[in-house]
Amino acid sequence: MSELRVDRDGATTVFTIDRIERRNALGREVVAALTAGVMEFQRDVTQRVAIITAAGVDAFCSGFDLKEMADAGSSVAPTLPVSPSPDICGVAACEKPVIAAINGLAVSGGLELALSCDIRLCTPEAWFGAFEVKHGFLAGVAVNVLPRLVPYSVAADMLLAGTRLDAQRALQLGLVQEIVEHHQLLDAALSRAHAIAAHSPSAVWGSKQVLRYWRDAQLAEQQRYYEAVIHRVLLSGDMMEGPRAFTEKRKPQFSDGWPSPLSES
Numbered sequence: 001m002s003e004l005r006v007d008r009d010g011a012t013t014v015f016t017i018d019r020i021e022r023r024n025a026l027g028r029e030v031v032a033a034l035t036a037g038v039m040e041f042q043r044d045v046t047q048r049v050a051i052i053t054a055a056g057v058d059a060f061c062s063g064f065d066l067k068e069m070a071d072a073g074s075s076v077a078p079t080l081p082v083s084p085s086p087d088i089c090g091v092a093a094c095e096k097p098v099i100a101a102i103n104g105l106a107v108s109g110g111l112e113l114a115l116s117c118d119i120r121l122c123t124p125e126a127w128f129g130a131f132e133v134k135h136g137f138l139a140g141v142a143v144n145v146l147p148r149l150v151p152y153s154v155a156a157d158m159l160l161a162g163t164r165l166d167a168q169r170a171l172q173l174g175l176v177q178e179i180v181e182h183h184q185l186l187d188a189a190l191s192r193a194h195a196i197a198a199h200s201p202s203a204v205w206g207s208k209q210v211l212r213y214w215r216d217a218q219l220a221e222q223q224r225y226y227e228a229v230i231h232r233v234l235l236s237g238d239m240m241e242g243p244r245a246f247t248e249k250r251k252p253q254f255s256d257g258w259p260s261p262l263s264e265s
Contacts, residue, residue, distance in 0.1 A: 004033040005055075009190055011197040013041045017054040023062035024054040026088075026109050034089040042094050048201060049193035052091065052117060053101035057182055060102040060126065061110025066135060066246040086144040086223055091116035095205060097196050101189040102126045103182060107164075112141035115149065118208065120176040121189055122167050128175065129164040136242030136254060138230055144222050148215055150175055 005016040015037055017024045034052075041050050054060045088109065091098050100106075100114040102122035107129040114120055114128070130146065132139040139146075139159055147155040150173045157163040170176045180188040196204060233239065236255045245252035 002033065003027065003030045004037065006037055008047070010194065011046060011048040012051060012190060012193040013037075013044075013047045013049075014051045014053065014186075014190075017052075017061060020056040020059075022065060023059040023105070024056070024110070025062045025065040025068075026113070027065040027068050031089060034091075038090045038094055038098075042090075042096060048096060048197040048204070050094070050096065050098045051101055051186070051189045051193055052098060052113065053186060053189065054103055057104060057123075057125075059104040059110070060100075060106040060122075061113055062105060063108030063110050063131070066243045086141045086219055086226075088113045088116045088141060092141075092145075095208065097193075097204065097208060099189050099192055101185050102176070103185055105129070108132055108139065109141075112139065112145075115141060115145045118211075119192060121178045121180055121185060121192070122170065122176045123182045123185055124167050124179055125182070126167045126170075126176075126179075127164050128158075128170055129162065130158045131162050133160065134162055134242070134252075135246060136236075136238030136240075136252060138226070138233060140226065140230070144219060144226060 003017065003019050005014075005018055007014045007016070015034060017026075017030055017034075019025060019027065019030065038050070041047050085093070087093050091113065092115075097119070098117045100117035100120045100122075102114055102120060104123065104125060105127055106114045106122075107127075108131050111128050111130055130139045130142045132142075142155075143159060146158065154165075154173060158165065165173070165175065167176065167179050171179055178188065236257050238252070238254045241252050241254060
């Protein structure tokens with residue numbers, strides 16, 4: 001069976017990640033399929049809104065598949081956590097509205113997938129976290145985008161301390177727009193999607209472009225700074241050690257980083 005199901009409901013395309021046994025982690029197959037699916041959705045003039053959700057009741061997405069990353073070998077694994085743009089699978093770059101129907105935990109890459117969407121609905125049991133630092137790398141999308149959606153100190157608490165947000169706190173902060181019981185989640189997302197699809201496509205397109213221009217102001221400059229920082233982080237070797245330790249079910253043995261220029265003087 002495909003790890004990504006694609007269905008249509010009128011002018012709405014519904015993407016469902018189906019890797020329950022891996023807590024709907026983003027493996028290579030899912031990433032490739034979702035990227036291709038979003039591109040097809042963007043091109044299809046009959047489709048006006050997309051919904052991204054996941055199978056099961058526990059997890060929307062647990063992030064990138066660390067076991068798969070570690071199994072890929074040393075020549076591949078270090079490059080996977082480096083985001084080439086503040087986006088997951090082209091979702092943020094899509095010119096049409098995308099709704100996240102978050103049916104459980106959304107952590108690390110899963111949080112970033114949700115952040116790439118325009119509107120977020122979640123269940124009462126859903127929660128959000130950015131745990132990349134625990135595994136030796138940076139939250140490539142979240143470090144750029146999360147502080148634009150929640151107060152800086154909330155973002156810092158999540159990105160540096162690994163603090164999680166529950167659904168009610170996420171609603172209070174505006175990170176999600178509605179909390180819906182699990183059995184009503186997809187219907188609520190479809191109701192939002194149908195409302196959008198009933199409006200002028202050109203007006204919806206224009207509204208999203210201006211909204212994104214405000215939200216993404218100087219995002220390209222921030223991305224270039226992120227790329228400079230992440231390549232220095234790579235030199236520590238921790239981005240290899242984190243996924244390896246996760247796979248081996250042990251505590252990671254992180255390095256002390258690198259010598260400070262001040263300590264050498």
